[in-house]
Amino acid sequence: MNEAMEMLKLLAPFIVLEVALKIFCLVSLKKDKVKYLPKIGWVLVIVLINTFGSIAYLIFGRQKY
Incomplete structure (x- = not known):
């Protein structure tokens, strides 16, 4: 249980950035x-x-004016 909490603490910033x-x-x-x-x-x-879909949209999906 302790290891799971430590892993969650390490991954929390990446989860927040992804969302x-x-x-x-x-x-x-x-x-x-x-x-x-x-x-x-x-x-x-x-x-x-995950992540790559958002990046793909930002690079390829938006139409430049």
Whole structure:
């Protein structure tokens, strides 16, 4: 039990960053125009593919004005 708490303490900052990145991408997705996939497709990529889905959206999904 003690080892599990120590592991959770180590992973907590990464979990918080992952959730914050997903929230940022989903809010950005609502406001921005997208390319390559419809918005629902990007929602699935962001939510289902950890970290790399969010990064993929930020690099490839947002349409530049």
